[in-house]
Amino acid sequence: MEVKSLMTALEAKHPGENEYLQAVREVLESIEEVYNQHPEFEKAKIVERIVEPDRIFTFRVTWVDDKGEVQTNLGYRVQFNSAIGPYKGGLRFHKAVTPSMLKFLGFEQTFKNALTTLPMGGGKGGSDFDPVGKSDGEIMRFCQAFMQELWQNIGPDTDVPAGDVGVGGREIGYLFGMYTKLAREYNVGVLTGKGATWGGSILRPEATGFGALYFTEHVLKTAGKDIKGCTVALSGFGNVAWGAALKATELGAKVVAISGPDGVCEIPGGITSEMIDYMLEMRASNRNKVEDMATKYPEAAKFTPGKKAWSVKCDIALPCAFQNELNGDDAKELIANGTWCCCEVSNMGCTPEAIETFQSNGILFAPGKAVNAGGVSVSGLEMTQNAMHISWSGAEVDEKLHYIMESIHSACVKYGKKADGTIDYVKGANIAGFMKVAQAMLEQGIV
DSSP: OOHHHHHHHHHHHSTTOHHHHHHHHHHHHHHHHHHTTOHHHHHTTHHHHHTSOSEEEEEEEEEEOTTSOEEEEEEEEEEEEOSSSSEEEEEEEOTTOOHHHHHHHHHHHHHHHHHTTSOOOEEEEEESOOOTTOOHHHHHHHHHHHHHHHGGGOBTTTEEEEOBTTBOHHHHHHHHHHHHHHHTSOOGGGSSSOOGGGTOOTTHHHHHHHHHHHHHHHHHHHTTOOOTTOEEEEOBOSHHHHHHHHHHHHTTOEEEEEEETTEEEEOTTOOOHHHHHHHHHHHHTTOOOTHHHHHHOTTTOEEEETOOGGGSOOSEEEOOSOTTOBOHHHHHHHHHTTOOEEEOOSTTOBOHHHHHHHHHTTOEEEOHHHHTHHHHHHHHHHHHHHHHTOOOOHHHHHHHHHHHHHHHHHHHHHHHBOTTSOBOHHHHHHHHHHHHHHHHHHHTOOO
16 A cells, blocks of 8 residues: 555545545554555455445435524435444534535544444434524424434444534434334434433443543553643533543543633633533533633633633643644644643544644644544443343443543554654554454455
């Protein structure tokens, strides 16, 4: 394999799909050396096959708003790779959703799921529907219309969607309700992130953020550091950032910033449990304004419009919101302010320039496909509980999550350890995930 020529061909085939091409390039550059040590991979054209999704469904979603006006959106489901299990990955409802975005997310999901130790393939889906400012009724009608188009292409042993940006427990409920009506059977394992009373797993809402902090703990411990007493800046205030803030605080760190599209809230004394609870109300309001935190707690939080979380001095930066949200200039600002660790909690949260800046300056850095795998891991555990018709306790789920995140960290160390003893977590995560999927594809023949 020669990455440059392969990328040239992909760019010609998929012009303008920048997020997808960025994700593919990052993985291929990491695995090139190892891949070329396996002529059997080259003979079976594993790379040429693994970078293309198995199939993409595109469909119109028509619904009626509260004014009685007809609205039309586009819906998608990318079934990327099922070599190690059924397609598994979230649904994203956001005005910026495009096929390129979902292809990148499905590609990343394939390797992330391989890292979890669970039998799950990779997929992703969503719509350019913007939930900001929508009423509960509008969101319900949109979710029902979306599922009317999707339901025949998913199932507990085929494709298992979950939540993502813009899709939380409320949306999963509406989607599941319509699925059961259309399918006329209670396939409880067809979606994950369900409510606790109808097949959901304890700790699933917290899992992405919790798992990210467990992984960050391992990164710090390997480097001889401790998270206790560290200051942390988070981007976002949705489900992922909420779980990260909760667990970081439990572990003795101080969360000093959260951010949104409108700006940043600096919290010098550290976020409190009451403020963490309020993050859930902020997300449910559909206002998408982090300023609400400063309005609610004016003595503890200071809002600055137009600024990112990365403008606040911190030890550890945790991007929790969106892809490419932390760029090269942000990385330089963080380093200048004394930041010494960055773990991506969002998918591909850092631009290539930011990653290069962190790594060249000796900053501890770990990629999203390893750091945020706790969410899909507990989704996989939810699938297992559904298949067995049982429910594990919170302690049991948390123990399994700890084990999975430790296993992912060990795999990253195995494939990413450098001659000087430091760990290249990007390379380690990419090689570990790729090798598992590639070997499965090789053993299953040319299909």
